[in-house]
Amino acid sequence: MDIERDGGCRTASAGVDRTWLHEAVRRVEADANRSADTHLHVFGLPEEWGIDLYLKDESVHPTGSLKHRLARSLFLYALCNGWIHEGSTVTEASSGSTAVSEAYFARLLGLPFVAVMPASTSPEKIALIEFQGGRCHLVDDPGTIYDEARRLAAETGGHYLDQFTYAERATDWRGNNNIAESIFEQLSLERHPVPTWVVVGAGTGGTSATIGRYVRYRRHDTQVCVVDPENSAFFEGWTRGDASFETGIGSRIEGIGRPRVEPSFLGSVVDRMISVPDAASVAAMRWTSRTTGRLVGGSTGTAMWGALRVVAEMKAAGETGSVVTLLCDPGERYADTYYDDDWLAAQGLDIAPYDETLRRFVETGAWVEPTPAGG
Known part of the structure; x- marks a missing residue:
């Protein structure tokens, strides 16, 4: 993404980033x-x-569940808010169907996806996320999955989808x-x-x-x-x-x-x-x-x-x-x-x-x- 500085403010030039955004939104909408x-x-x-x-x-x-609707909405919401860009690492705190669906949409856009989940998560769920191209990051304490997903997103310069905050507002x-x-x-x-x-x-x-x-x-x-x-x-x-x-x-x-x-x-x-x-x-x-x-x-x-x-x-x-x-x-x-x-x-x-x-x-x-x- 080309960055211009004007009067101390950082602004993104429209070129490459907006072109990628348009294509990303088209792909997600085409899925629906x-x-x-x-x-x-x-x-x-x-x-x-x-x-x-x-x-x-x-x-x-x-992707086999109700969460496909949610994942689609979360990605569109984040894309149109300018939170996801080309190459962004997308993270989520989820050990279930949401992560499977989000991994699907991340792969659709060519983005890396990391699901943060408890170490006790069943091998079947891990396999489903990995099948969709996602990576599973396991933690011993289930209560830390939110902070860990947020930390990984910040560390990579990516975006934490945070389904538990944005689910109610991402859907029209x-x-x-x-x-x-x-x-x-x-x-x-x-x-x-x-x-x-x-x-x-x-x-x-x-x-x-x-x-x-x-x-x-x-x-x-x-x-x-x-x-x-x-x-x-x-x-x-x-x-x-x-x-x-x-x-x-x-x-x-x-x-x-x-x-x-x-x-x-x-x-x-x-x-x-x-x-x-x-x-x-x-x-x-x-x-x-x-x-x-x-x-x-x-x-x-x-x-x-x-x-x-x-x-x-x-x-x-x-x-x-x-x-x-x-x-x-x-x-x-x-x-x-x-x-x-x-x-x-x-x-x-x-x-x-x-x-x-x-x-x-x-x-x-x-x-x-x-x-x-x-x-």
Whole structure:
């Protein structure tokens, strides 16, 4: 990049840098343009209930998860803010699907990418990031990943994407094919085109913020329910009204559980939160895979547990309408964890009581809270 100094101020001449920027934005936009929108599947519920459940399948993105949308938005946001330039090293604090998707976009732009993650991250996740051209930087203390990603970016003169700060603002919540606009367009010909509830996980907070803002902007009565797994900070922080709340404990449900309330979580647009035990997430994940024939991950299981509970409550109250949740990521990534009975036993997770709740729901539509073994 050519630099000119005028009166003590540093200014970048437009030439090479602006040419590279234009091409970089074109490549990122082209990725969206050649990708069909994700499917909205109908989940079979008895017609007489008057309630329809839909699953927005985000696992069909090129990098296999909902985070593909976020990564695209984060890169466009950083490019158009002038934070990423030709040759910039891009870093992120992530051990999951976001890093996989960000590595994809970095490679698309010919940029080096480093994912800072706990040393305990599964080899499968590391392999997925490396497959997309990224490098994994492992740290012993999970609480240091944010500062370490920031340090590496500064050290290389690069850019820290910081999904946990920018997720809620990088996406245009008013439209521009965000996930909320897509859901409402796909529901337009259904018998209940405006959903009563949309149920999503917390994660960065970006998805719930986008949907919550969108329904207010479009003047819909849709309510947003956020599900949160064990040891994650969002539920307790939202309940207390404390955006600084931390648990200091890692979550076993990758992708949505966080040890702190992340800066991009906008609790003011969330109408309800449900705390979901990890055993319930795994039970619902496996049940959803058996029921739909699609192998899904733990975050999808958490979302499905919450969505089914909301459906049961609507039925009990004599309400009709529609509920939407997300198929967040594919289950193949979790063959050695959530789908491994030995792993569950080692974690002390007994899914049998939660399987029983799901069985009763299918048979009667009623929701009976499980009693965990020994409880």
